[in-house]
Amino acid sequence: MSYLRFDKTLMTNLQESLPKEILRTNRSGAYSCSSIVDCNTRKYHGLLVVPVPEIDDENHVLISSLDETVIQHGAEFNLGLHRYLGGNYSPNGHKYIRDWEWDKVPTTLYRVGGVQLKKEIVFQHFTNRVLIRYTLLDAHSVTTLRLKPFLAFRNVESLTHENSVARQDYSLCDNGIKTKMYDGYPELFMQVSKKSDWHFDPHWYRGIEYQREMELGYDYAEDLYVPGYFEFNIRKGESVVFSAGVEELTMRNAKKLFDEEVEVHKSRDSFTQCLINAAHQFHYEKDGEEYIIAGYPWFKCRARDTFIALPGLTLACDEKEHFKAVMDTCIKAIEDIINNRPVSVKIYEMDAPDVLLWAVWSMQQYALLASRKEAVELYGKTVYDIINFIKQGGHENLILHENGLLYANGRDKAITWMNSCVNGRPCVPRSGYIVEFNALWYNALKFCASIQQDLGFSDGANEMNALADKVGASFKNTFLNQHGYLLDYIDGDYISWSVRPNMLIATSLEYSPLDKQEKKKVLDICTKELLTRKGIRSLSPKSGGYNPIYEGGQAQRDAAYHQGTVWPFMAGFYLETCAKVYNRTAYSFMDRIFVGLEEELNFHCIGTLPELFDGNPPFHGRGALSFAMNVAEVLRMNRIMNDMFNLN
Numbered sequence: 001m002s003y004l005r006f007d008k009t010l011m012t013n014l015q016e017s018l019p020k021e022i023l024r025t026n027r028s029g030a031y032s033c034s035s036i037v038d039c040n041t042r043k044y045h046g047l048l049v050v051p052v053p054e055i056d057d058e059n060h061v062l063i064s065s066l067d068e069t070v071i072q073h074g075a076e077f078n079l080g081l082h083r084y085l086g087g088n089y090s091p092n093g094h095k096y097i098r099d100w101e102w103d104k105v106p107t108t109l110y111r112v113g114g115v116q117l118k119k120e121i122v123f124q125h126f127t128n129r130v131l132i133r134y135t136l137l138d139a140h141s142v143t144t145l146r147l148k149p150f151l152a153f154r155n156v157e158s159l160t161h162e163n164s165v166a167r168q169d170y171s172l173c174d175n176g177i178k179t180k181m182y183d184g185y186p187e188l189f190m191q192v193s194k195k196s197d198w199h200f201d202p203h204w205y206r207g208i209e210y211q212r213e214m215e216l217g218y219d220y221a222e223d224l225y226v227p228g229y230f231e232f233n234i235r236k237g238e239s240v241v242f243s244a245g246v247e248e249l250t251m252r253n254a255k256k257l258f259d260e261e262v263e264v265h266k267s268r269d270s271f272t273q274c275l276i277n278a279a280h281q282f283h284y285e286k287d288g289e290e291y292i293i294a295g296y297p298w299f300k301c302r303a304r305d306t307f308i309a310l311p312g313l314t315l316a317c318d319e320k321e322h323f324k325a326v327m328d329t330c331i332k333a334i335e336d337i338i339n340n341r342p343v344s345v346k347i348y349e350m351d352a353p354d355v356l357l358w359a360v361w362s363m364q365q366y367a368l369l370a371s372r373k374e375a376v377e378l379y380g381k382t383v384y385d386i387i388n389f390i391k392q393g394g395h396e397n398l399i400l401h402e403n404g405l406l407y408a409n410g411r412d413k414a415i416t417w418m419n420s421c422v423n424g425r426p427c428v429p430r431s432g433y434i435v436e437f438n439a440l441w442y443n444a445l446k447f448c449a450s451i452q453q454d455l456g457f458s459d460g461a462n463e464m465n466a467l468a469d470k471v472g473a474s475f476k477n478t479f480l481n482q483h484g485y486l487l488d489y490i491d492g493d494y495i496s497w498s499v500r501p502n503m504l505i506a507t508s509l510e511y512s513p514l515d516k517q518e519k520k521k522v523l524d525i526c527t528k529e530l531l532t533r534k535g536i537r538s539l540s541p542k543s544g545g546y547n548p549i550y551e552g553g554q555a556q557r558d559a560a561y562h563q564g565t566v567w568p569f570m571a572g573f574y575l576e577t578c579a580k581v582y583n584r585t586a587y588s589f590m591d592r593i594f595v596g597l598e599e600e601l602n603f604h605c606i607g608t609l610p611e612l613f614d615g616n617p618p619f620h621g622r623g624a625l626s627f628a629m630n631v632a633e634v635l636r637m638n639r640i641m642n643d644m645f646n647l648n
Contacts, residue, residue: 002101003269004607011037011097014089018211021045021605022106023296023626024123024130025281030059032123032130033297033625036606037094038108039081040065042212043222044156044297048188048244050128055184059297061152062188063244064208064224066132067093068119070112071144071231077112080148085207085221102606104265114140122261126285129245131258136234147242148229149190150205152222153181156297159222162204166225170200175251176243179227186246193241193254196232217553268607271598275635278608279313282628283322289332289345290325295611295624303350304417305629306330307358308569311365312632316639320370324378327363331382334359338389353398353408353415356386357440364447364510369639372454380451387448387464390441398437404470405438405478411491416502418538420561428562432491435479439506439513442471446511472513479503480514484521499529499540501570508576520581526574533596534613535568535630541615548615550622564615565622568597572633579644587645590637597634609634 010016017037025031030050034040046061067080079093098116099109110117116137123130136143154160170179176191177198206223213220234240241254249257268274284291284301292313294305306326314323333350336343343350360383367375390398390406397415399407408415410431420427449464479486486503488496504526506512507519514522529540539546541564548564550557571593578586596619597609604610604621609630611623 002103005101008098027285029284030128059156064150064152067148069146132242135239139236145234146231150224162223168202189248191243193251196230200228274607278631289329295627303355307362309628309632312636315369316635360444383448403474405474418562420558422555422558430489434489436502436505442513443509443511475513485525498543501536504573508573534619535566536570537615538562539564566613569629569633572637575637
């Protein structure tokens with residue numbers, strides 16, 4: 001039995017099945033996403049969603065969905081499902097689903113009378129094309145299959161409505177048609193692997209609504225254009241492939257291509273294998289550069305997310321070549337920042353003051369998880385250049401003070417990972433001496449000193465160590481309070497006493513300014529006030545402003561974003577601290593932390609982890625469907641535990 005599997009009882013219960021979503025991506029930044037019953041509940045959902053750089057920097061929904069209809073003896077059984085205005089579902093095709101599972105590819109089994117039809121979907125790795133294979137497992141008479149595409153041709157952030165501008169013309173291609181609704185878009189090729197009849201029957205389907213957008217207070221209804229449908233007979237035991245993409249496919253190769261794409265995928269037969277597959281979904285290639293997408297379906301390649309997620313998404317999966325390829329792209333951006341040039345690659349938010357510190361941390365993980373020698377050779381110069389850039393005041397919002405600590409102004413603009421804003425103002429205005437900035441700074445100095453020593457530059461190593469010693473002493477004097485935990489930030493006379501998880505970054509680092517006993521005190525407080533079975537709260541329930549439920553309108557959600565919600569990636573720094581404080585005796589406790597996250601693979605977006613959870617039970621998953629930092633840090637912790645406890 002598959003690790004990810006749902007039976008008829010769940011699939012036919014829309015209250016249970018509609019919240020469960022499925023995501024397929026490729027290395028081009030495109031994706032296919034819907035609920036497991038193929039009823040779109042978000043405007044971001046779509047069977048084929050692709051970037052269209054000629055128009056803008058966003059993804060665009062070309063095909064919203066595809067309805068299948070089984071026809072026998074003149075009777076039609078539509079397997080599709082849409083929600084129309086007023087919460088009316090039609091044509092209720094989910095009632096024919098008997099089984100759904102995801103091993104290598106998502107597979108749905110339908111039963112209509114004596115007909116058993118299997119549907120499998122793959123998203124091609126390096127081409128913006130989705131392939132669907134239909135296999136007739138059983139039938140007692142002639143069976144016809146009809147495929148009806150619902151087209152949108154719109155930005156994922158918008159909705160489309162019936163209009164007179166949309167083009168209805170099309171041209172024939174190999175066993176199919178090509179069309180596009182508006183100028184500026186690529187041609188959409190829809191093809192079938194066997195000879196079929198194309199029936200041009202243009203209609204607008206009005207008032208399709210998206211439940212998740214309605215719940216979030218956004219516009220939620222749109223009209224979709226159906227140009228017609230394909231129809232063909234299918235025999236018992238026969239497989240037919242439907243292809244939809246922005247390039248024409250030679251359809252005699254479609255079945256072979258489908259098989260090849262299936263073999264590229266790895267089985268999702270365990271918690272770890274699901275997350276490794278999820279990790280691969282964040283890789284993105286453009287113009288010869290490799291990137292990490294921060295999350296789906298709406299995030300782009302963000303600098304801080306990239307550096308935090310990169311080790312877990314690559315090194316923890318024994319894929320160091322991917323790490324090097326992405327880091328090569330990142331180093332170009334780092335050199336642009338250091339040399340005061342516009343960033344030449346597609347990485348956003350490179351100017352955030354902590355980004356270079358996280359870059360050093362990421363390179364350090366290569367030394368810890370892959371090869372110390374290679375790390376020195378590949379990244380030693382970049383680490384040294386970053387340290388000197390900061391020391392010399394190269395960053396306009398990262399100021400080195402006489403006490404060795406770094407100061408950054410975050411009163412008017414959010415500058416840390418806690419970056420939510422309402423009315424243009426930071427919800428958490430972390431400013432001044434920020435705890436993780438200075439912990440990362442200490443770690444970066446010590447790491448750079450060790451590299452200088454490896455390279456035989458003793459004077460450089462001594463200089464770095466001397467500054468690190470000053471930073472370490474100032475760090476304790478500034479952040480360590482009489483209650484045993486670390487202050488979150490200090491800005492002039494203002495002291496943030498809130499218990500937040502950022503102190504765990506300081507305790508987890510390879511080079512920490514804290515001793516073991518000090519780490520234990522921090523860990524104890526975080527265990528009591530921040531730890532949940534889904535990860536670490538962003539604020540203690542005992543601290544002022546605790547707001548743990550991420551729901552309501554945009555402003556309400558932004559106000560709660562870092563005020564008590566749970567972030568799984570922070571559990572990585574928590575568990576790393578556990579390992580440093582308790583060594584091998586921590587294994588059983590650490591292993592139990594994974595249990596609460598493993599159950600999430602069957603909720604929300606299947607096989608991956610969402611962006612965040614509510615801070616109070618039952619800890620509903622919220623935000624982005626699949627979030628790179630969360631997947632990455634769980635994988636990194638899994639690797640560290642395996643190495644530490646000799647489980648490989």
